[in-house]
Structure formats: C-alpha cells, structure tokens
Amino acid sequence: AQSVSQHNHHVILSEAASLELGCNYSYGGTVNLFWYVQYPGQHLQLLLKYFSGDPLVKGIKGFEAEFIKSKFSFNLRKPSVQWSDTAEYFCAVNAGTSYDKVIFGPGTSLSVIP
Amino acid sequence: GAVVSQHPSWVICKSGTSVKIECRSLDFQATTMFWYRQFPKQSLMLMATSNEGSKATYEQGVEKDKFLINHASLTLSTLTVTSAHPEDSSFYICSATPGWGGNTEAFFGQGTRLTVV
Numbered sequence: 001a002q003s004v005s006q007h008n009h010h011v012i013l014s015e016a017a018s019l020e021l022g023c024n025y026s027y028g029g030t031v032n033l034f035w036y037v038q039y040p041g042q043h044l045q046l047l048l049k050y051f052s053g054d055p056l057v058k059g060i061k062g063f064e065a066e067f068i069k070s071k072f073s074f075n076l077r078k079p080s081v082q083w084s085d086t087a088e089y090f091c092a093v094n095a096g097t098s099y100d101k102v103i104f105g106p107g108t109s110l111s112v113i114p
Numbered sequence: 115g116a117v118v119s120q121h122p123s124w125v126i127c128k129s130g131t132s133v134k135i136e137c138r139s140l141d142f143q144a145t146t147m148f149w150y151r152q153f154p155k156q157s158l159m160l161m162a163t164s165n166e167g168s169k170a171t172y173e174q175g176v177e178k179d180k181f182l183i184n185h186a187s188l189t190l191s192t193l194t195v196t197s198a199h200p201e202d203s204s205f206y207i208c209s210a211t212p213g214w215g216g217n218t219e220a221f222f223g224q225g226t227r228l229t230v231v
Binding site: 032034043044046049051052090094097098099101102103104105106107109 | 163207220222225
C-alpha cells in the first residue's frame, strides 16, 4: 500500500529564512506527486505537481520541489519565506494514473515569525 | 481549472440523525470521486472511493453502513452520515479528476464541516 511520510511535524522560521520540507513515499511503481497548502480556515490549494519530465518542478508563490526517484523523495523548497506562508503543508501521491486515489502525508505546520 | 463543489459548506445536526453531503463536478464528468475526512490539525484521510453506477470501495476501518455513498450520476456523489454522533464531527472533503486527456491533478471541493451536537 502507498504511504507518505513528512519529516517535520512543525517548523518555525523567521521571515527571509530558507525552507525545505521533506517528503518520502513508499511505492515502487509510477507515481504522481503533489504538494498542497492549507491556510488557516481555508481549503486545500495545489502548490505544485510532478507527473513526469524535469524532476525539478516550480509551483506558485515561489515554491519548488525536486523529485529524486532513487530516494523516493519529493522535498519542497522556498528560498525566502514570508509571514504569509504560515500554513499547513501536505505532500501527496497517487500511484499509477492521475485518476487514482490521492494519499496524503501527515502534514507539516509552518509558522513564519515576522 | 475544473470545479468541484460541495454542499452544504457546514452543517450542524443532532446526535442520532443522518446528514447528506453532496459533491458535484461542475464542468466535467467523473466516474470516480473520492471522499476524505480531516480532523482538526490532522491530515486528510481517505475514506472511500465512489464509483459511478457501482458500489463504493471503503478504506480499512471505515464503516460502510455508517458512511453511505451513492454515485448516481457522472457529476454527483453523495455521502450520508447515518445516525451521526459527536465523534463524527469533522471536515469532509471530496475530490475528482477530470478526464480531459493527459495527466491532471485531482480537484477538491471546499469541504463540509459537520458538527454533531
């Protein structure tokens, strides 16, 4: 069965600090990978996605992620965080086709201190 | 992008009653939809896969008699929480993936917050 783990439960950063959130998945076949963000009181928003091709994917709001197949990882990065990035971040995967179920990681809560 | 809409956005019901939540794909057809629940400060947990014209597939540990899923058309799936209890209070979210050709991500509804009192 697929599973997704995220390295950090809660991350606290100062504004302008760099961010890297770890994500690992367990599935041996083809996967599609996603990072979602959930701002306080709001619903999910897609940050970026990887289906195939260039393993370095750029998303919205200055976020990027790198797919490293050999490490089963899809870490999220941002060079300089802002207070408005305070939110819950979820790594997610679906195996096979994009029509299959999406499995979410436990989430990482990011708090950015002004 | 595609739009998935849930109704209602929030509902409060008395313990022992049943509540129906609708999930609609507004601009595409979906033979498969997914239902998730999210407790406060937690991640989305997949509850079941809703299949148009056939029975839903439930994840391990999810009571199929308590969470009734009906996918009667290609644009509508419903989740009915039967005999709701306070522990069923949660945020319920549905998703569907449009079949526009090629890979595309799932689109999520805005969620339904259920409070059982």
